[in-house]
Amino acid sequence: GAVVSQHPSWVICKSGTSVKIECRSLDFQATTMFWYRQFPKQSLMLMATSNEGSKATYEQGVEKDKFLINHASLTLSTLTVTSAHPEDSSFYICSAREGRFTPKYTFGSGTRLTVV
């Protein structure tokens, strides 16, 4: 089946630094990828929709200058958390739809970010 590889699986960074999370579709082309954030014991909240070759579409309340999304190819989308602060500590997970007419969304394994 389709696989989405997400790296790193966990990262600890100092406050004020930036962290990049990668999401790759290994065996299919993903024109659209989705980025979610999940706080402990809460649901997945959609942050943004990443479109290959164009700007990402951010959900209301998500700071686009803080969460930079780049989707430079059909198989790679990246999320960069800039100037991270402890409140950005969370579980970030990406997802890709396997085609416009298939109801299948494949998820990465997630990245646990801790900002100290």
Added chain:
Amino acid sequence: AQKITQTQPGMFVQEKEAVTLDCTYDTSDPSYGLFWYKQPSSGEMIFLIYQGSYDQQNATEGRYSLNFQKARKSANLVISASQLGDSAMYFCAMSGNQGAQKLVFGQGTRLTINP
């Protein structure tokens, strides 16, 4: 806009019993899809079952079935013969068929299977 509601924060069930997890939704899209995912403590999202809004029959996948009642806008997940390994968070989600087809999640239900 799409909205998914799961009203059961936690459920406790004896092993081998059946369990129903509730999900209601709201959307203005004429065509949409409904999903259930399982999330164990590892954090991975495991796809369980899908129901299209125009599907005439309720979806089934092994021990999982989706009780789809379109008029009531509900899409409950039924797990038959529960197992200890079923203990996890369960999320109901939906996507429209317009635009980016975003997948939106409900609040989740934590299911605990007791031996």
